[in-house]
Structure formats: C-alpha cells, structure tokens
Amino acid sequence: MSDVVMAEIRKDYLYHLVLKGERADGRVFDEYRDIDVETGPIRKADGSARVRLGKTQVMVGVKIQPGEPFSDTPNKGVIITNAELVPLASPNFEPGPPNEFGIELARVVDRGVRESGAIDLEALCITPGEKVWIVFIDVHILDDCGNLMDASSLGAIAALMTAKVPAAQYNLGEDYPLPVKDVPVATTAVEFGGATIFDPDTDEESVADTKLTVITTADGSVCGMQKSGPGFISQDHIYRIVDIACERAREIREKFLEV
Amino acid sequence: MDHKDRNVVVPGDQLSDDPKKAGEGTYVKDGRVRSLLYGMASSYKDKVRVIPLAGKYVPSPGDTVIGTVQDIVFSNWIININSPYEGLLHISELPRKIEMNEMSKYLRIGSSVMARVKDVDSTMKVELTINDRRLGILTRGRVAEISPTRVPRLIGKGGSMINMLKKELNCNLFVGQNGRIWVDGNDDDMDLALKTILIIEKEAHTTGLTDRIMEFLRSEKEARS
Amino acid sequence: MIGMEDKVSFFKDGLRLDGRRPDELRPIKMEVGVLARADGSCYMEMGDNRVIAAVYGPREVHPRHLQEATRAIVRYRYNMASFSVEERKRPGPDRRSYEVSKVSREALEPVILTSYFPKSVVDIFVEVLQADAGTRTAGINAASVALADAGIPMKSLISSCAAGKVDGEIVLDPMKIEDNLGEADVPIAMTPGGDITLLQMDGRLTPEEFRRALELAKTGCQQIYEIQRKVLIDRYSSISGSECSDEASALAEEEI
Numbered sequence: 249m250s251d252v253v254m255a256e257i258r259k260d261y262l263y264h265l266v267l268k269g270e271r272a273d274g275r276v277f278d279e280y281r282d283i284d285v286e287t288g289p290i291r292k293a294d295g296s297a298r299v300r301l302g303k304t305q306v307m308v309g310v311k312i313q314p315g316e317p318f319s320d321t322p323n324k325g326v327i328i329t330n331a332e333l334v335p336l337a338s339p340n341f342e343p344g345p346p347n348e349f350g351i352e353l354a355r356v357v358d359r360g361v362r363e364s365g366a367i368d369l370e371a372l373c374i375t376p377g378e379k380v381w382i383v384f385i386d387v388h389i390l391d392d393c394g395n396l397m398d399a400s401s402l403g404a405i406a407a408l409m410t411a412k413v414p415a416a417q418y419n420l421g422e423d424y425p426l427p428v429k430d431v432p433v434a435t436t437a438v439e440f441g442g443a444t445i446f447d448p449d450t451d452e453e454s455v456a457d458t459k460l461t462v463i464t465t466a467d468g469s470v471c472g473m474q475k476s477g478p479g480f481i482s483q484d485h486i487y488r489i490v491d492i493a494c495e496r497a498r499e500i501r502e503k504f505l506e507v
Numbered sequence: 508m509d510h511k512d513r514n515v516v517v518p519g520d521q522l523s524d525d526p527k528k529a530g531e532g533t534y535v536k537d538g539r540v541r542s543l544l545y546g547m548a549s550s551y552k553d554k555v556r557v558i559p560l561a562g563k564y565v566p567s568p569g570d571t572v573i574g575t576v577q578d579i580v581f582s583n584w585i586i587n588i589n590s591p592y593e594g595l596l597h598i599s600e601l602p603r604k605i606e607m608n609e610m611s612k613y614l615r616i617g618s619s620v621m622a623r624v625k626d627v628d629s630t631m632k633v634e635l636t637i638n639d640r641r642l643g644i645l646t647r648g649r650v651a652e653i654s655p656t657r658v659p660r661l662i663g664k665g666g667s668m669i670n671m672l673k674k675e676l677n678c679n680l681f682v683g684q685n686g687r688i689w690v691d692g693n694d695d696d697m698d699l700a701l702k703t704i705l706i707i708e709k710e711a712h713t714t715g716l717t718d719r720i721m722e723f724l725r726s727e728k729e730a731r732s
Numbered sequence: 733m734i735g736m737e738d739k740v741s742f743f744k745d746g747l748r749l750d751g752r753r754p755d756e757l758r759p760i761k762m763e764v765g766v767l768a769r770a771d772g773s774c775y776m777e778m779g780d781n782r783v784i785a786a787v788y789g790p791r792e793v794h795p796r797h798l799q800e801a802t803r804a805i806v807r808y809r810y811n812m813a814s815f816s817v818e819e820r821k822r823p824g825p826d827r828r829s830y831e832v833s834k835v836s837r838e839a840l841e842p843v844i845l846t847s848y849f850p851k852s853v854v855d856i857f858v859e860v861l862q863a864d865a866g867t868r869t870a871g872i873n874a875a876s877v878a879l880a881d882a883g884i885p886m887k888s889l890i891s892s893c894a895a896g897k898v899d900g901e902i903v904l905d906p907m908k909i910e911d912n913l914g915e916a917d918v919p920i921a922m923t924p925g926g927d928i929t930l931l932q933m934d935g936r937l938t939p940e941e942f943r944r945a946l947e948l949a950k951t952g953c954q955q956i957y958e959i960q961r962k963v964l965i966d967r968y969s970s971i972s973g974s975e976c977s978d979e980a981s982a983l984a985e986e987e988i
Contacts, residue, residue, distance in 0.1 A: 252587055255575040256617040261649055290782065290862045293815040303768040307861055309815020332823050334811060336786040336857035338769050343809055345824060386814040386823070388859065390784065391767045515968045517880055517961050518843070519888025519924055534887065543845060543887070545880040545964055560968065561772065562883025563790055565849070591790040591852040630801065631851050656883065712968060 251340055254454050262455050266441035272451065278437075278492050280447040285402065285504045287410040295411025295426065299403040302449060303393035308385065308403035310411045312426065314374060314418055315382040325372020325380045329358035331387040331400060338392040352476065357387060357401050359472040360432035360463040366408065371427055374420060381413060383426070394449035397461050397474075401434035406505060432471055433500050435493035436461040444485050446492065460486065462493035466501065515560070515712075516542045522555045532557030546656075547712060560712065564590045564655035564685040566633045570624040571642070573650055573687035574635070576616050582607055584614055586622070589652065589685045592631050596622060600636035602643070619645040621681055621689065648679070648691030651701050653708040655686035660711035661704065668707070668717055675724045676700045699727055742898040742910060749910075750779075754903045757893070757952055758866075762874070762963045764881050770857075772882025774963075776874040779907055780864035782816075785874035787882040790852035798853070803846035805853050808837035810871055812860040832868045839872050839892065839921040839930035845885040854884055865911035869894050872921050872930065877960050889960050890929055892921035893952030895945040897937060902944045904952045918945045924957050926950065 265271055275281070281302030290296035295310035317324060331354035333341045346354065361367060372381040385407070387400045411426040438448040438456035445452055453459070457479030463472035470490060475481060516522070522533060523540040532544045533556060542548065546559040566572065566588065574586035574594055586594040598610060605613050614620070621642045622635040637643055653661070661682060662669045673680050678692035678700045690700040703720060710716055742749060752758070758779030767773035770786035793799040810832045814821050825833075837856070844854065856879070858871035869892035876890045896906035898914040911917055916935025922928045937945060 253575060253577045253617055255619045255650060257619045257645055257648065257650055259617070290815055292780070292818065292862050292864075296815065305767070307813070309813060309861075311815050311820035313820060330814065330823060332813070334857065334859055335788075335809065335855070336767070336770060336773075336784065336859055339788055339791070343811075343825075384814065384820045386820070388813045388815075388861070390859070391769055393768050515965050517889060517964050518886035532885075536887070541887070543885040545883060559883050561881060562885075563771070563849075591792055591849060593792070 254451070258451065259455055262451060263441045266443045271445065273449065277443055278446045278496070280496065283500065283504055285406050287406050294414055295407040297403045297406035297410070299399045299406065301395060301399040301447070303391060304395060304399050305391040306396065306399045306403050307388045307390055308400065308407045309388065310407045311384040311386070312411065312413050313382050314379050314420070317377065317380040322377040323373045324369035325367070326382045327358065327362055327367060327385065328382060329354045329361070329385040331357065331389070333389050337389040341392070352474070353396060353400060354387065356397060356461060356472065356474045357385065357404050360401050360434055361385065361404060361408065363471040364430040364432035364465045366405065366428050366430040366432055368427055368429055392450070394453050395436055395447050397436045398434045398447065401432070401463065402500065402504070405431055405433065409505060431466045431501050431505055432463050433497035434461050434463045435496045437489050439479065439481055439485060444489060446496065460489050462490050464494050464497045468494045514548055516548045516557060517545050518542055522548055528553060528555045530554030530556030532559065559656045561654060562656055564588070566590055566592055566594065566624045566627050568624050568626050570684040571621065572624060572685040573619060573621055573681070573683035573689055576614060576618050578616060579610050584610070586620065586635060589687060592633050594622065594624070594633045594635040596620070596635045596637065600625065600638050602638050614644060619650060621645060621683070645689060648689055649697055649701065651688045651690065651704050653686050653688065653704060655684065657708045657711040658682060658684055658686060660716070661688070661707050663717060668720070671717065671721060672703065675721070676703065743901070748903065750907060754901055755948060755951065757905045757955055758907065760956065760959055762877060762959055764877055764963050764967055772878040772880070772884070774874040774877035774881060776870050778866060778870040778873070779905070780862060781867050781870045782862040783858055783860050783867060783870045783874050785856065785858045785871060785878040787854065787856050787875070787878045787884065789854035789882065789884070790849035791855070793851065793853040799851045802850050804849040806837055806841045806844055806846065806856070807853055808833050808840065808856040808875070810836055810858045810868065812863060816860045816863045835930055835932065836868060836872050836875070840875060840879065840890055842929050843887040843890060843923060844879070845887070848885055865906055865908040866894055866919070869919050869921070873956055873960060877964060880964055888923045888925065889957060890921050890923060891953040891957040891960060892919065892930060893949050893956055894919035895949040895952070897935065897941060897945065902941060902948055904948050916945070918942070918949055920946065920949045920953065922950065922953050
C-alpha cells in the first residue's frame with residue numbers, strides 16, 4: 249500500500265504545463281478548486297462540518313465535555329485536536345495510529361485554532377483548578393484528493409463556529425453557542441518547476457517536494473505556518489504565499505463562513 | 508423474472524431459467540442463471556452474459572498494456588499495469604540485447620512502456636514483452652487512464668470507434684487493455700483527444716455514442732477554426 | 733436491564749417513541765460512488781446512523797505473507813469516528829470493533845467470488861460518522877453496495893437488519909434507546925434468497941420470540957435489499973435515461 253511511482257511522462261506533462269502557466273485541471277496557479285462547506289451534518293456531535301475541496305472530502309467533529317484542566321493552566325479550558333487518516337480515504341493510508349503526516353496535520357490545524365485565539369480558553373473555565381470544558385476537534389479524512397490541510401482547517405473552524413457547549417446535560421446551565429473570537433483559515437501552496445501552485449491536487453502534491461501552509465486570522469495577521477517536504481523554498485516565494493494567503497483566506501471567510 | 512436484454516443488473520439478478528444459456532459474468536444455481544456482476548445484461552447468440560460496469564484489469568496473454576516501471580530486480584523490470592498483478596519485463600524480452608548493468612540506463616524507474624502480455628501462469632506471474640516493432644518505450648505524449656471495462660467501447664465493434672477517433676483526432680492513439688491510452692500529437696490535439704476519451708468512458712453504456720462523438724468532434728474542430 | 737425507578741414506556745397508542753410501528757424500518761438514504769479514491773463506495777443513513785463504506789480491490793496484499801495462492805483474501809475494518817457517539821471516543825479500534833469487523837467480514841465473504849483473484853485482497857472499510865444502534869447492519873448494507881460499485885464479482889448482494897424486544901414486544905430495527913433499555917437484540921444479514929450470513933443475539937428471548945424476531949428481521953432485510961438494488965440501478969438510468977442498443981453490444985462482442 250505504498251505510493252505508486254508516478255510515470256515520468258506524467259511528471260513531464262505537469263512541468264510542461266507549469267512552464268506555460270497552466271495546470272492539468274485548467275486552474276491558474278493561485279486558484280482554488282470548488283469548495284462546499286456543510287455545517288452540522290453530525291447532529292450528535294456538539295459541532296460538525298463536512299468540507300469538499302475539489303474532490304477532497306473531510307469531516308470534522310467537535311465534542312465538548314467537562315474535564316480537568318492542565319495543572320499549569322488551572323483556569324483555562326483545553327483544546328485537543330486529532331486527525332485520522334483512515335484507510336478508506338486513500339490507497340496510501342494504512343490502518344493504525346496516526347503516522348507523522350497525520351500528527352503534523354492535527355498539530356497544524358490545532359495551531360491555527362489556538363494561536364489565533366479563536367477559542368477563549370479562559371471562558372471555558374467552569375471551576376478554577378477543578379473543572380473546565382475540553383474541546384475535542386476530530387478531523388476524519390474521507391477522500392484524499394490533495395490539500396488535506398486547508399480542507400481540515402476549514403472544517404475545524406466551520407465546526408467550531410456552529411458548535412454549542414452542551415451545558416444542560418451536565419447540569420451546568422443552558423446550552424450556549426461556543427464563543428469563537430477569530431476565524432483562522434489555512435492556505436497551502438506547493439513549489440515545482442519554479443512556480444508556486446496553490447491548493448494542490450494529488451498529482452501536484454506528488455510532484456512537488458516543498459509545501460508551505462500559512463494560516464491567517466480575520467484581520468489579516470499570520471498566526472501559523474508550516475513548511476513541509478524535503479525541498480527548498482526561497483524568501484520571495486514565502487512572502488508571495490503570505491500575501492496570497494491573506495487574500496484567499498478573506499475570500500473563503502466571506503463566501504463560506506459568513507464572516 | 509428474467510431481465511430484459513441490456514438492462515443494468517446487480518449481482519444475484521436472475522437472467523434466465525435455462526442453464527445452457529449461462530455466459531460470461533453469470534453463474535448457475537438451482538437451474539437458474541444469475542448475474543455475478545454489477546453490469547449490463549446482454550443476449551448474444553444463444554448465451555446471456557453480463558458486461559461489467561466496473562472492475563479491475565486482470566492480464567490475459569496477448570493483451571497490449573501500458574505500464575510504468577516501479578522497480579528493477581535482478582533481470583526483471585517490475586511494471587505497474589494498473590492491475591492487482593504487476594507485470595514482469597525480463598531483460599531477454601527487449602528488441603535488442605543489453606547487459607544486466609545497463610538495465611537502468613535502458614529503461615529506468617518511472618519510465619512508461621507499451622508492452623504485450625506474453626504469459627500469465629497459475630501463480631499469476633505476468634510476463635511482458637516489448638520485443639515487437641509496435642511496442643516499446645514511451646518518451647513523449649500523454650497517458651489517460653479509464654476504467655478497463657470501458658476499453659471495448661472505446662475500440663468499438665470491429666474497431667469502429669477507435670478508427671474514427673484516429674481519423675478525426677490529429678493524434679497517434681494506442682489503447683491498452685488495462686485502461687491506459689497513449690496519445691501523441693500537439694498540445695491542443697492531445698487535449699481534445701483526452702477530453703473525448705473521458706466522454707466515451709462516462710457514456711460507454713448509452714445509445715448512439717459513436718454518432719454523438721463524431722458530432723462532438725466536428726463542432727470542436729469548427730469552434731477552433 | 734430496566735430498573736424499577738426508571739421505567740420508560742416505549743409505546744404510545746401502539747407506536748414507538750419515534751412514531752414507528754413495531755414492524756417499520758427507520759428512514760433510509762443511500763448514495764453510491766461517493767468517493768473518488770476508493771474503487772467502490774457507498775454512503776448510508778439508517779435512522780440517525782451515518783456510515784460510509786469503501787472498497788479497495790482486488791489489489792496487491794501487503795504484507796505479502798498474508799496472500800493466498802488460489803484466492804483473494806477479504807479484509808473488513810469497521811471503525812467509529814471519535815465524534816460518532818455520545819461521549820467522545822478515543823480513536824482506534826477496541827475489542828467491540830474487532831468483533832464487529834470479524835462478523836461483518838464473515839457476513840459478506842460467502843458471496844464474494846474470491847477464486848477469481850488469487851494472491852490479492854479485497855479491502856472493505858466502514859467508517860461510522862454517527863451512531864444510533866444498528867451501525868454494524870448499516871455498515872454491511874453500505875459495504876455490499878460498495879462491493880458492487882467496485883465491480884467485485886458476487887453471487888448476490890447482502891442485506892442486514894436487526895430486530896429487538898422492547899416492553900415485551902418484538903420490534904424491527906431498534907434505535908438506540910430501544911437497544912440500550914430493551915430486552916434483546918438480534919442483528920442478521922442475509923442473501924435475497926434467505927440464506928443467513930450474519931446472526932448474533934443478546935438479551936433474553938424464548939425460542940418462539942426468537943423465531944418471530946428472526947422472521948421480522950428478514951422482512952427488514954428484504955426491504956433494504958430493494959433499496960440497495962434501486963440505488964445501483966438508478967445510477968446508470970439517470971445518465972443514459974434508456975436501455976442500450978447495438979452500440980452497447982460492442983461492449984460484449986469486441987474481441988481484440
């Protein structure tokens with residue numbers, strides 16, 4: 249179940265297109281595939297979202313339960329983010345605990361949520377030092393057709409924005425919407441053939457050896473970044489990706505997150 | 508009840524109560540012929556058969572296939588032929604003689620070939636050959652991938668569809684039984700060829716396809732000029 | 733299972749808590765071919781259950797030592813998403829999911845023509861996105877359609893359904909509250925011809941009650957079979973809108 253070696257003839261074709269300023273599916277370099285965000289498909293979860301990005305599909309579920317705070321932050325709620333790259337989503341995913349890709353995906357999604365301050369952790373305190381709300385963000389990949397990072401990140405914030413704190417079932421008052429104070433959105437690009445290609449599909453991800461994810465907040469600040477892959481990236485390209493990330497993120501916020 | 512000719516059927520659907528009529532894609536139980544596949548039931552001569560709408564390619568001797576080199580192990584290239592079974596191309600099956608230490612230079616990992624299936628033994632060992640002037644290493648062009656179940660439709664009765672495509676599209680075309688098709692021409696012509704092939708794949712089971720494709724190609728070429 | 737202080741009544745005017753008759757299935761929705769990477773796939777809603785099944789194969793077996801010389805092996809992995817249940821579940825398999833995977837595989841294996849693909853594997857993956865009793869039956873139903881979608885040769889589809897006993901009455905397709913607080917649960921799977929490939933039971937039933945539960949579950953399976961069949965047939969009807977002509981016989985007749 250390892251990756252099949254890509255035909256050189258296919259690689260050559262993708263490079264050939266890039267030199268002409270084109271991509272295999274007709275998009276321009278900084279264009280995203282069609283996006284669809286459905287919130288609340290899992291009614292039993294406290295928040296949920298199903299994101300389609302091109303043919304990539306991810307489901308994100310949010311569960312909020314009372315629990316103990318960490319000893320070094322007794323007055324703060326807890327965010328726990330996990331990603332499951334289940335074998336159903338790709339011939340390259342194997343059953344078992346998350347490997348380094350799954351762990352990296354979860355940690356970068358988490359970074360966006362945490363560092364943007366999207367969730368006010370102090371507001372999640374129930375009894376200082378004893379009881380706080382634990383917010384579980386569980387990313388479940390359904391179909392890997394490229395750019396899981398942006399799809400997962402979008403799913404996470406969409407699920408959080410429509411989540412409710414289930415206070416009633418724990419006799420802690422009435423249910424109320426989870427207070428979300430920012431809207432982090434991730435933008436990912438890969439590098440190959442000297443070009444920077446946004447929202448890569450599976451083939452583009454295979455051919456590239458460098459990927460950069462930039463997470464921006466509603467006011468256009470950068471709150472998270474991750475370069476992945478064993479290749480180089482130049483400073484110019486990094487700055488350009490940051491600029492385009494702010495623009496794309498803003499568009500996505502307006503269109504899909506009603507912000 | 509029996510299923511009418513050329514309807515979509517699912518595994519288990521009854522096709523006939525005459526066991527003598529059992530053709531490909533069917534099985535007989537309790538004197539009834541039933542479908543093994545999700546496909547189209549079809550009566551042909553005195554048999555009823557089911558043509559699959561989906562499924563993997565299983566190599567058969569004589570098939571032509573397009574594959575990609577995944578690995579070189581001793582005197583064999585291991586070739587991915589889009590099947591549960593990999594193909595083996597032995598060093599002796601080339602159009603010319605080379606030494607074992609020249610293998611990677613001659614045909615490296617990632618290269619694509621047009622090959623023929625020489626033999627498939629009982630252990631599913633698939634032997635390929637490129638020792639034929641119509642076969643060889645692909646150095647240019649593009650390869651499209653469709654479901655192998657649609658290849659017969661792409662070729663057409665007596666080659667009707669593929670010959671029409673070869674004539675109307677300004678491209679070299681080579682169809683592999685394993686669902687891979689090589690096209691070679693200029694960029695725009697290859698784009699049209701690939702677009703056409705994908706339409707044929709999607710509508711393989713419908714009526715009047717050859718005519719519609721001809722019409723489609725005519726209007727595309729007009730739009731260009 | 734029911735304590736004296738929390739006696740819930742499951743019936744009101746002969747109807748169940750969700751308004752169903754005792755012999756009625758929950759609403760079902762099925763979609764085939766919903767995933768791009770998988771060879772076959774099916775999404776199913778059965779009441780509040782939401783499951784997605786995918787089939788990869790036949791494909792090469794990894795690790796190699798698992799392969800069998802004369803047939804394909806069949807693997808089935810049932811998994812519940814963390815957010816699928818009331819209390820967030822730690823990801824990964826537990827003892828229950830191993831058992832469900834095993835019996836589900838054994839429900840489908842009898843109809844799969846594994847001899848057609850020696851030395852390969854047919855992988856079936858079922859992900860439960862939301863659970864409300866009957867996820868294993870929903871999984872088998874979806875997996876059956878996904879197998880057909882992948883072109884795997886089978887003797888027939890397999891349909892699966894459960895019957896239970898609540899408040900002394902035998903009911904079809906118990907939902908969560910009926911399953912948790914009821915007196916018995918009997919999930920089954922069968923071929924359209926009535927051959928049983930999955931049978932489990934827990935609770936307490938007289939042999940007569942068990943017979944009635946099994947018969948009731950069978951009627952549920954028959955109804956589900958019609959839905960499975962329809963979703964597969966309709967998929968090609970909507971594209972073509974009609975049967976096929978001589979052109980289509982080319983699919984059959986071509987000899988290269």
